Amino acid sequence: MNYYENIVILDAALEDTGIDAAEKRITDLIEKQQGEVLKHERWGRRKLSYEINKHEKGYYLFFVFKSPPAAIKLLEELYKVFDPVFKFMIIKLRKKEIIALQNSLQAAEAKASAESAPETAKNDGAKNDAEVSAAPAGAVE
Amino acid sequence: MVQKGKGSEHVKYKRFMRKKFCRFCAEKTPFIDYKDTRTLKSYITERGKQLPSRMTGTCARHQRELTEAVKRARNIALLSFMEK
Numbered sequence: 001m002n003y004y005e006n007i008v009i010l011d012a013a014l015e016d017t018g019i020d021a022a023e024k025r026i027t028d029l030i031e032k033q034q035g036e037v038l039k040h041e042r043w044g045r046r047k048l049s050y051e052i053n054k055h056e057k058g059y060y061l062f063f064v065f066k067s068p069p070a071a072i073k074l075l076e077e078l079y080k081v082f083d084p085v086f087k088f089m090i091i092k093l094r095k096k097e098i099i100a101l102q103n104s105l106q107a108a109e110a111k112a113s114a115e116s117a118p119e120t121a122k123n124d125g126a127k128n129d130a131e132v133s134a135a136p137a138g139a140v141e
Numbered sequence: 142m143v144q145k146g147k148g149s150e151h152v153k154y155k156r157f158m159r160k161k162f163c164r165f166c167a168e169k170t171p172f173i174d175y176k177d178t179r180t181l182k183s184y185i186t187e188r189g190k191q192l193p194s195r196m197t198g199t200c201a202r203h204q205r206e207l208t209e210a211v212k213r214a215r216n217i218a219l220l221s222f223m224e225k
């Protein structure tokens with residue numbers, strides 16, 4: 001398993017449903033390869049710094065995931081034939097970047113559980129709830 | 142150390158100059174992020190060319206890292222290759 005970071009630029013003319021579908025297709029592929037999406041962000045429509053294939057704007061998607069190397073080849077193959085994608089970049093994270101990533105994931109998790117905890121901290125039953133809800137949140141993000 | 146001008150007299154009359162230092166070393170940046178275009182932009186010219194380390198004071202290690210980050214940012218159109 002390696003850690004990767006992936007930026008995908010979609011056609012800016014795409015409707016929200018198209019963006020949802022593209023995002024799902026990418027995460028599905030990663031998960032099918034026993035990978036795990038650790039972070040996904042939508043940066044939205046932005047102006048490109050230079051024209052790419054006659055596109056001046058693009059919709060940026062950003063993923064951080066953990067997967068076996070074989071998944072990368074499949075991802076690249078998908079992007080080459082997947083029409084809404086006109087540019088992508090996949091980067092393998094190095095040690096220092098992985099450490100920073102793990103710290104940020106932990107911080108996000110701690111923040112999420114701190115937000116749900118305060119009122120129910122004394123109540124044992126509710127505490128269990130918080131722990132249960134913290135786990136899937138970490139997995140989705 | 143860092144001396145502007147070429148004549149030997151400049152060595153004698155040290156012009157007042159703030160000592161340059163590597164920002165990434167000073168801040169102990171764990172790594173230079175290619176997505177952080179705001180930082181990267183302070184190390185490139187208006188036209189998009191990377192500034193030499195002798196102007197910015199960046200150390201060799203971080204200059205290399207910076208170069209890689211700029212290249213990645215350009216690749217994905219967060220920065221331009223050349224501003225006309």
Ligand SMILES: [Zn+2]
Binds near residue numbers: 167201
């Ligand atoms: Zn340095």
